[in-house]
Amino acid sequence: MGILTWWNRRARSRWARTLSLLIAVAVLATGCSLPSAGGGQPAGSSDASNASGEGSGGEKVTIRLATWAHAEEAKELQAILDRINAESDRWQIVHEPIPSDYATKIQTMLAGNTAPDLFWLAQEDVIPFAATGVLLKLDEHLQGDSRPAANLGDYFEPILGAFTYEGGVYGLPWIAQPVVLYYNKTLFDEAGVSYPDETWTWETFKEAAAKLTRDTNGDGEPDVYGFTMNGWPPFAMFVWQAGGDIVGEDGRTAPIDSPEALEAARFYQELIYNPKYTVPEEVIAEQGFADMFKAGKVAMFMGGASDDLDRVPDLDVGVAPVPSGPKGRVTFAWTAATVVNAKSPHVEEAVDALVALTEGIHHWKIVAPRKSLATREHLLQSEPRKEKAADVILQSLEFMRPLRIVPQYKAFDQALWEQYLDPLFHKQGTPDELAPKVRPELEKILQQSS
């Protein structure tokens, strides 16, 4: 109220009123020239303030980087950023972590022209984003760059493929996580089943799962299960192992009713939620999915190579490659890339920073998706706790595959789940009944222009 009494007194005479009006307008005008909230493109002043805050030269361009890193991860990433920022005299990367609701926030920032220069995107988002033109095509920008992380030929082809749209590369992958088979040695010993190895096929796997599923307290219901699945491990992985695919090579067909895909669907349907082999749905709902493996109630679990399932206290865990299917061994790989905002005001610096950043992450996250870094020494340097698993992980890199992403991937995936996988998993039809009916629906989505 004080300011208003003061104001009131001031505003008594007409000239004073006019004067205050002018002052207010002036303040407003200055206010407007400040960067807006949530804002954005680094103006000269903010560059200077950031750079001076770090105590280095004032000429560096600020490159904003968004990631989904949570607190612990962000701290580790910051150590990398501090190092590469000190080495560069052109740019300075500032990290903006977005630990929740990541994709929604990124797409909103892109729509509002406040998106960062660099940001992480998971495999299913890169091609759909690239198709709308918001991402920078990297090929030409990387050509003259002699640093190893800029050499696209060094990346595993299938992984790079997940970020290639119409012949152009739109992101530098920083991780490739092949799925491996974690197994609880104690439960295997108790059931008298030999440990999984490279000779395992679908049949040996199924037999083992049946033997490992046991009623230990005699109440007539199993207490320990051989395996657990709920849509994970990905259905597509089994289709690949059978020699089929869920999205055709041209991205316009959905051959889920091919004999190979049907064979995989029958296998998946027989195992899922079947108390003979795996955990029933209601038990998963109560006791958790991977949690049951960690609690020693599930003997085998398929997880990403960098998961912590092999370092659970008081659990003796071994790691093996996934069993091979009728047409050989293929494993699913989860991957993600750092991409460049096509509207970045500092494209050159952003790409330069991207290469340095990617090199840094390749010495931090496992597995670095580059052939030259696929060595035991490098893997253990990044993650010493993977000592026991290292050989299996390296072996799995040879036969890993990411999803085949199309611009309409999200709609495709949703329809696949609603119309095919969910009914399949709940035994609302056999694969032979469902697949031919669903295929045209899926292809309708794939053949839409966008």
Add this chain to the structure above:
Amino acid sequence: MWSWYTDALRDYAATVVLLGALMLLVYAGLRALGRNRDTALGWTFVLPWLVGFLAFQLFPFVASLYLAFTDYDVLTPPRWVGLANFARLLDDPKFAASLKFTALYALFSVPLGIAGSLACALLLNRNIKGVGFWRTLYYVPAVIPAVATAVLWRWLLSTDGLVNSILGPVYALLGLDKPRWFLDPETVLPGFVLMSLWGVFGANTVILLAGLKNIPRELYDAAAVDGASGWARFRHVTVPMLSPTLFYVLVTGLIGALQMFTQAFFVEIPRTTPTFLQVYIYQEAFGLRHMGYASAMAWVFLLVILALTLLVFRSSPLWVYYESEVRGEDRAARGAKAPGRYLDLLRPGLRRRLRAGAPAVDDQHVA
């Protein structure tokens, strides 16, 4: 890392300074225009809210109306498509299914919720020892965030959860299997209705309790002198006197039930079952980036909610009693234009009786 926080802080500070300057400007402007001090102060203090309302409510509201006529994937500029989104809506089985699911949920959860709240309020209206403590206790559930209740209920309603354990003997008696609640498409809706009863304790109970407190004691005394039983007193004194409060609770409850989102968002249900319309709209808008189509759905849904709310409002003359109003004669005197006329469908014979000049409603407290 810290620079990011200081940047955000600076932006907040700038916003505050800007708003402050704008407030001074508006005050000075209004005074210069010769408005009196109170008017100018009023506008000045309402300004921050007004700016927020215009920028974050009215603008998105209007923008979504525009987007409803476009194809907009968020990343590329919207493209005008006319009525295509609305045409698509007409033969989208998921829209129809979600709308039906949401309507059924409201149909069951609202009356049950009001009945429960009323029962709760009646209990808390008794003269028992430590009633203040009980009132506080019964309000506690309302303080728990919706997400926490969703997680709690998902656990309570799991197949071997508390609800099934307690109801085990009942199922056995009826020869039923244990329901799997949110895992079984058949029991998803009852699961959500059960979950909504959590809302019985909370704001509605407090509002109804306040309504009960407003009923004059004399009415009960007079009814008791006339020999009215407990039920008769409830039926002929409590209900009519409470009807404006019940009306309020019904309208807000109906709108709230139709807008169900948070709990549904955090409870996983089979992908083949329809979900709440709000959740479907969210999935389309932010999951699939069909912002135009989602906007069209949101607008159609708004009209549906508006129509239902109007229907409830129209029905109010038939069962809501205001002390100041003389029923029947009053409406007959106001003529055919009086509200209530549109409810011929619900009350056969109403128009005939109005035409005959007879009171539309026989006594003062008809429901």
